Amino acid sequence: MYAVIKAGGKQVRVAPGQRVRVEKLEGQIGDLITINDVLLVSDGDQVKVGQPLLAGAEVTARIVEQHREKKIIVFKKKRRKGYRRTKGHRQYYTALEVQDIRA
Numbered sequence: 001m002y003a004v005i006k007a008g009g010k011q012v013r014v015a016p017g018q019r020v021r022v023e024k025l026e027g028q029i030g031d032l033i034t035i036n037d038v039l040l041v042s043d044g045d046q047v048k049v050g051q052p053l054l055a056g057a058e059v060t061a062r063i064v065e066q067h068r069e070k071k072i073i074v075f076k077k078k079r080r081k082g083y084r085r086t087k088g089h090r091q092y093y094t095a096l097e098v099q100d101i102r103a
């Protein structure tokens with residue numbers, strides 16, 4: 001069984017017991033959260049697709065980690081103009097462990 005959820009503007013395929021990283025969600029480590037933005041649920045050969053969301057479907061997950069990604073370097077340059085800018089960015093994320101999928 002698996003589901004496709006919408007989290008942080010991205011679509012993520014999840015299955016029970018799987019750990020997945022999504023954009024930062026509010027909550028403390030160990031909290032149970034319910035995600036209602038479910039786009040698709042598949043159970044064997046049965047597939048339910050929402051238009052765009054599946055009514056009554058939800059995914060329950062536990063927050064395992066609240067952290068930041070590795071730093072990426074953003075470098076801008078214009079040739080022959082002496083323009084150079086370096087900037088770093090670390091995106092916040094939430095690691096979830098999927099507990100249950102209900103269609």
